[in-house]
Amino acid sequence: MTAPSPISSQQIDSSSRLPLFVLFGGAAFWLVLSSVFGLIASIKFHGPGFLADSTVLTYGRVYPAWSNLLVYGFCIPSGLGVGLWLLARLGRTPLARPWLIAIGAELWHLGVLVGLIGILSGDSTGYEWLEMPRYAAMILFCAFVFIGLWGFVTHRLRAERELYPSQWFVLAALFWFPWIYSTAVLLLQVFPVRGIVQASIAWWFSGNLLVVWLSLVGLAAFCYFVPKLTERPLQSRYLALFAFWTLILFGTWVGIPLRATLPTWMPTLSNAAALLMLVPVLGVVAMLVQTVGGTKTACAGGPLCYVKFGICSLVLSGLMLAAAALPQVSRLTDFTWFGQAQNALRLYGFFAMTMFGAAYYILPRVAGLEWPFSKLVRAHFWCGVIGTLLLAVPLAIGGVVQGTKWLNPEILPADVSKATLMFLGLSTIGDLLLLMGGLLFLLNVSVLIFRYYRAVFRVAYAEATAFEPAEVKP
Amino acid sequence: MKSSALVFLAAFLAVSASWSGFVLAPQIQLGRSVQTKALGAGDLYPLARPGLARQGLELYRANGCMYCHTQQVGQEGTHVDVYLTEAGTNAAGVIEAIRKYNPDLAKPDTLSELPKKIVQVADVPRAGPVLKALKEGGGKAEPLIVSTGPDIARGWGCRRTVAQDFLYDQPVQPGVRRIGPDLANIGLRPYDADWHYRHLFAPDNVVQGSKMPLYRYLFERRKVGAEPTPDALKLTGDLAPEAGHEIVPKPEARALVAYLLNLRAEAPLFEAPFTPPARKSADTNAAPTTASVP
Numbered sequence: 028m029t030a031p032s033p034i035s036s037q038q039i040d041s042s043s044r045l046p047l048f049v050l051f052g053g054a055a056f057w058l059v060l061s062s063v064f065g066l067i068a069s070i071k072f073h074g075p076g077f078l079a080d081s082t083v084l085t086y087g088r089v090y091p092a093w094s095n096l097l098v099y100g101f102c103i104p105s106g107l108g109v110g111l112w113l114l115a116r117l118g119r120t121p122l123a124r125p126w127l128i129a130i131g132a133e134l135w136h137l138g139v140l141v142g143l144i145g146i147l148s149g150d151s152t153g154y155e156w157l158e159m160p161r162y163a164a165m166i167l168f169c170a171f172v173f174i175g176l177w178g179f180v181t182h183r184l185r186a187e188r189e190l191y192p193s194q195w196f197v198l199a200a201l202f203w204f205p206w207i208y209s210t211a212v213l214l215l216q217v218f219p220v221r222g223i224v225q226a227s228i229a230w231w232f233s234g235n236l237l238v239v240w241l242s243l244v245g246l247a248a249f250c251y252f253v254p255k256l257t258e259r260p261l262q263s264r265y266l267a268l269f270a271f272w273t274l275i276l277f278g279t280w281v282g283i284p285l286r287a288t289l290p291t292w293m294p295t296l297s298n299a300a301a302l303l304m305l306v307p308v309l310g311v312v313a314m315l316v317q318t319v320g321g322t323k324t325a326c327a328g329g330p331l332c333y334v335k336f337g338i339c340s341l342v343l344s345g346l347m348l349a350a351a352a353l354p355q356v357s358r359l360t361d362f363t364w365f366g367q368a369q370n371a372l373r374l375y376g377f378f379a380m381t382m383f384g385a386a387y388y389i390l391p392r393v394a395g396l397e398w399p400f401s402k403l404v405r406a407h408f409w410c411g412v413i414g415t416l417l418l419a420v421p422l423a424i425g426g427v428v429q430g431t432k433w434l435n436p437e438i439l440p441a442d443v444s445k446a447t448l449m450f451l452g453l454s455t456i457g458d459l460l461l462l463m464g465g466l467l468f469l470l471n472v473s474v475l476i477f478r479y480y481r482a483v484f485r486v487a488y489a490e491a492t493a494f495e496p497a498e499v500k501p
Numbered sequence: 502m503k504s505s506a507l508v509f510l511a512a513f514l515a516v517s518a519s520w521s522g523f524v525l526a527p528q529i530q531l532g533r534s535v536q537t538k539a540l541g542a543g544d545l546y547p548l549a550r551p552g553l554a555r556q557g558l559e560l561y562r563a564n565g566c567m568y569c570h571t572q573q574v575g576q577e578g579t580h581v582d583v584y585l586t587e588a589g590t591n592a593a594g595v596i597e598a599i600r601k602y603n604p605d606l607a608k609p610d611t612l613s614e615l616p617k618k619i620v621q622v623a624d625v626p627r628a629g630p631v632l633k634a635l636k637e638g639g640g641k642a643e644p645l646i647v648s649t650g651p652d653i654a655r656g657w658g659c660r661r662t663v664a665q666d667f668l669y670d671q672p673v674q675p676g677v678r679r680i681g682p683d684l685a686n687i688g689l690r691p692y693d694a695d696w697h698y699r700h701l702f703a704p705d706n707v708v709q710g711s712k713m714p715l716y717r718y719l720f721e722r723r724k725v726g727a728e729p730t731p732d733a734l735k736l737t738g739d740l741a742p743e744a745g746h747e748i749v750p751k752p753e754a755r756a757l758v759a760y761l762l763n764l765r766a767e768a769p770l771f772e773a774p775f776t777p778p779a780r781k782s783a784d785t786n787a788a789p790t791t792a793s794v795p
Contacts (some may be wrong), residue, residue, distance in 0.1 A: 087566055288662050
């Protein structure tokens, strides 16, 4: 990856400018909107009458609006942005057809908007993590395939033939999503299967999306940025290979809850896989320790901090996933907030933080500008860390409390929910902090994009009004 | 890995394995399920939901009820209660038979309050000798299969939820979290449509301390016509509409409540046997709980 090549990093970065602006600009916007919905949903537990008179803003619509905007609005486009940039950078080739990728990204954001309107107007599909209705899903699928295709083309045209671990992860992710999404949409909505098989497919999809897809993209960024930012080689390629194989082999089976009303072999297998998911997590920890160990690279609230915190969250979330796979624990944690805490750690703590770290590194380079408010990068980091922890830790404890109370038939349902209120209150503060973090990110990204185009416009205006049209290099 | 083809092969192998396991296999195993005969009476189960209840399922989906209510009753096991149903004419013989299994009940009083639970055993084969002994003593006895576990003790159902229960649902909504109680059998519990309407309109007013959102948008306030609407809400206190007005459920509320009342998995099945409550006598009822407030 350090071999001299005819094309400079700057040229590669500027080739990916437009698609990355569209992907990250949209992602930052959806993230903020998602947090707003998350906050509304969270407040409803403290005042059930809050915004209750509107059909659109009832809890059962606001909640999926939060989860879908987070996953489809923020996670996937930002993951695509980082993935495409990695393919171009590591392949030492400019991004193929950036204009078409940008159109694909616009199409994706259109799909998210259509899906959001669908959910709020009552067209949610009723399958968790897959609520966007069929018409939105079609747009999303086409947009992903279109963007992914140009990712493959870029990869084919690479000048550096040797593959770096990050490329395995990105390529697998580009392949993974169309498969799982098309299966889920076709078999649940277009040609719906009968009965409980629907639930099995929905669980399979959500496991593959949240556990495998997000980890693939997050680890691709991890394998690139940790060595880059600490200026040490990745330790080691073999560990990365090990983590890659174990992640895809075990992770793909995760997702079916232990109490599912399916033939017993399915939940058993799925939860054995959840336990085995500790293996790739250990591999990642070994990579982090061996790569970073002994260096004194100050991260100072910059990208490296984000990536490190991401890995800590991945470990914690993997431990929670494994714990909940044990029958003794799942008795307490099934159907409680515990699962939500695990998801929050994975989505916000691991994936979003890793993507923020990557974006804070990539975007100034592709724009050729400094961050407009570079101090806010650090503020965002602390909002993200404290927000994630305030969201996940109380929900995990509250989930266990809730589960213990449900096991005692003497305790009335209203008292069970009362017992979780304090924990939900803390998590509302977590939601608020995450919203603030999202706003800081949106501010930085949008001002950066604005300044770039302002500069472009000024140059163009100066040229247009110049007495003698100047020769400009393309 | 040196080549991209190998990466794709790895990804293909991994995802196709789980696809075969969790998409294809259940479709082969369960995708062609049809109605089965319930144990005992032999009725077909499940029945398709009636039209209004089917519309109600759409309301349940559109408003995301499944984020707070599961439809998955869990069960830890079963046991068998042996009940003496008739004492016959040989009181002494029956009492002797009872003494072998439950000395505390071996007294004439037992025979005067039939049917009476004599003993609890682990399974049906183990109930055999007890039944035989009681019969030889001159009485009549019946084994009742009872499901156990915290969900059952809460009165959320008479047995665990099984795949068959979801046969006709589209989408299937087994639920995510229990912020409120499980609804798999809400139609079997002692709440009528009027209770559900009032509960949806003002949850806190019906169930103290409830944190369920208000679903007022499923109702409309209007002037009383020539005659009051039969299912207008009977509200008191602050909630009551001013004179000459009434609060009536919109068609959406009627559909949703029809669906809720249709949620009843009461058929004993081969994979989840129990003795239906109808066959139990009221005063001997072992399980049904007092804590049936949602």
